[in-house]
Amino acid sequence: MKLSGFDVRSLAPSDHAIIADLFASDPNHSALVQSGVLAPDKAHAIFTDLPLGKALHDKFVWGVFDDGAVVAVIDLIRDYPTPDTWVLGLLFVTPQLRNEGLGARMIDAVCRHAAEEGGAKLRLAVTHKNTDAQRFYVRAGFSNAGTRDRREADGRVTKLHVMDKALTRA
Numbered sequence: 001m002k003l004s005g006f007d008v009r010s011l012a013p014s015d016h017a018i019i020a021d022l023f024a025s026d027p028n029h030s031a032l033v034q035s036g037v038l039a040p041d042k043a044h045a046i047f048t049d050l051p052l053g054k055a056l057h058d059k060f061v062w063g064v065f066d067d068g069a070v071v072a073v074i075d076l077i078r079d080y081p082t083p084d085t086w087v088l089g090l091l092f093v094t095p096q097l098r099n100e101g102l103g104a105r106m107i108d109a110v111c112r113h114a115a116e117e118g119g120a121k122l123r124l125a126v127t128h129k130n131t132d133a134q135r136f137y138v139r140a141g142f143s144n145a146g147t148r149d150r151r152e153a154d155g156r157v158t159k160l161h162v163m164d165k166a167l168t169r170a
């Protein structure tokens with residue numbers, strides 16, 4: 001995946017400390033919205049979390065670096081739940097760089113990449129409390145595609161808004 005002005009690197013489980021540092025830059029977000037999913041000590045899970053039936057070779061984690069420092073991360077899964085649908089598991093921009101258009105550019109880059117690889121649709125699920133992200137995704141061209149519940153490790157249930165965007169090849 002390419003993003004002009006930034007270095008985009010594919011990350012491996014051994015890079016979990018890079019993700020932990022990024023999550024640690026936003027303690028409010030992990031506690032309030034994601035029920036601890038983005039807690040620094042859960043950083044390794046980004047490399048292994050997969051829907052049932054998917055294998056690790058369909059999972060991609062990219063770090064976005066600026067002058068050698070990680071500023072954002074993308075987690076993408078290929079061909080789920082159907083062969084032409086790609087799932088955006090996480091898009092995270094460090095708080096210091098938010099509201100400058102980086103998130104929107106990352107969405108464009110993800111859409112381009114998935115379309116080039118044969119994807120027809122990009123899907124994501126955002127927690128119902130994360131209204132900022134919902135507004136961001138609507139602006140980026142996503143539409144509501146229903147809701148579903150996610151049971152967290154502590155037994156609580158989080159309501160998720162599923163959102164889709166059709167992909168077109170350039």
Ligand SMILES: CC(C)(COP(=O)(O)OP(=O)(O)OC[C@H]1O[C@@H](n2cnc3c(N)ncnc32)[C@H](O)[C@@H]1OP(=O)(O)O)[C@@H](O)C(=O)NCCC(=O)NCCS
Nearest residue numbers: 090091092093097098099100101102103104126133135136
């Ligand atoms: C959601 C998220 C990825 C958006 O990233 P971002 O880099 O801030 O996104 P953008 O800058 O493109 O857009 C965000 C806002 O800034 C505004 N904006 C975009 N470019 C701008 C610019 N050049 N100057 C000022 N504002 C700008 C957008 O209009 C948008 O406004 P809104 O809040 O009214 O929707 C980021 O907030 C984030 O990482 N949040 C925590 C993790 C998360 O919730 N991820 C989504 C669920 S997986």
